[in-house]
Amino acid sequence: MIAAPEVREIRKAEQIQFENQGYLYLPQLMNPALTSRVKAAYQRAQDDQLALQMASEKRAHYDVSQLLDTDPVFSELAVLPDLLPYLVATVGDDVQLVQASARLFPPGKTFTAPWHSDMANTLGIDLAHSAHFHIKVHFYFEDLQPNQGCLAFLPGTHRLPREKERPRPQDIDAHRDSVIIVPKAGDAVLFNTHCLHMCLDNTSTADRRTLIYAYSHFWVKQQSNAYPANESWIPSDPLARQIFGLGAEGVEFFDQRPWVQPRPSAIKNLRQRLGKRILGRVS
Numbered sequence: 001m002i003a004a005p006e007v008r009e010i011r012k013a014e015q016i017q018f019e020n021q022g023y024l025y026l027p028q029l030m031n032p033a034l035t036s037r038v039k040a041a042y043q044r045a046q047d048d049q050l051a052l053q054m055a056s057e058k059r060a061h062y063d064v065s066q067l068l069d070t071d072p073v074f075s076e077l078a079v080l081p082d083l084l085p086y087l088v089a090t091v092g093d094d095v096q097l098v099q100a101s102a103r104l105f106p107p108g109k110t111f112t113a114p115w116h117s118d119m120a121n122t123l124g125i126d127l128a129h130s131a132h133f134h135i136k137v138h139f140y141f142e143d144l145q146p147n148q149g150c151l152a153f154l155p156g157t158h159r160l161p162r163e164k165e166r167p168r169p170q171d172i173d174a175h176r177d178s179v180i181i182v183p184k185a186g187d188a189v190l191f192n193t194h195c196l197h198m199c200l201d202n203t204s205t206a207d208r209r210t211l212i213y214a215y216s217h218f219w220v221k222q223q224s225n226a227y228p229a230n231e232s233w234i235p236s237d238p239l240a241r242q243i244f245g246l247g248a249e250g251v252e253f254f255d256q257r258p259w260v261q262p263r264p265s266a267i268k269n270l271r272q273r274l275g276k277r278i279l280g281r282v283s
């Protein structure tokens with residue numbers, strides 16, 4: 001039997017905030033030492049992969065490819081002990097990392113669609129009732145200024161029924177109508193990707209540099225950037241392995257979370273109770 005991971009429950013108020021508003025702001029999720037290591041590793045990946053590209057080609061944003069292969073700290077981040085309770089509470093026991101990227105957004109207009117859901121083209125599930133389907137975590141290792149391409153949300157919009165009209169982007173005044181998160185180094189923001197969101201223009205003079213990890217269920221396709229080629233960078237405990245797509249052997253996709261014991265069926269329970277009663281009478 002696989003021992004259950006020791007993951008604390010998140011506070012009720014946080015759970016309610018996530019269910020109703022669609023996002024959670026997690027100040028100081030990373031401690032200062034980890035934040036510095038992440039920043040240094042990001043800078044190395046930027047120098048190795050993005051510097052030449054940025055000098056030769058102007059783009060709205062740049063992404064580091066195969067981020068988790070560039071430094072073990074990026075795998076560490078995906079299964080940070082203080083993050084696990086939030087992953088389990090917002091996705092479930094079968095949570096898996098499905099995508100991981102490092103993004104650089106130079107000063108300029110936003111590159112995201114205005115007030116979008118990442119799930120708009122997902123058919124076959126009722127997204128308004130699937131608050132635990134797909135989340136993202138943005139990690140910040142340096143302070144952002146309010147005009148440096150911050151994330152903004154229209155809280156609660158993930159709960160709108162599919163047939164209900166969405167607000168028209170031209171009617172939204174981000175500063176009046178949305179929640180804009182201006183993070184400090186060490187902070188993270190976790191959100192239901194069906195909640196309408198966008199990144200605002202970067203009108204500052206500085207690049208906005210972030211890490212973006214997406215999580216969903218074990219049965220959802222995992223991108224190749226969501227696990228490190230070097231398996232020794234993956235911790236050995238079952239929950240961390242599962243998060244990197246290494247499920248328990250012999251357990252079906254849909255049954256991963258092997259520490260959860262299958263609940264005996266009602267009929268089996270009844271048989272056992274009757275059996276005990278009969279035995280009790282004869283002895």
Ligand SMILES: O=C(O)CCC(=O)C(=O)O
Binds near residue numbers: 197198199
């Ligand atoms: O801020 C970004 O880089 C992208 C924001 C966004 O739309 C997302 O993460 O889905």
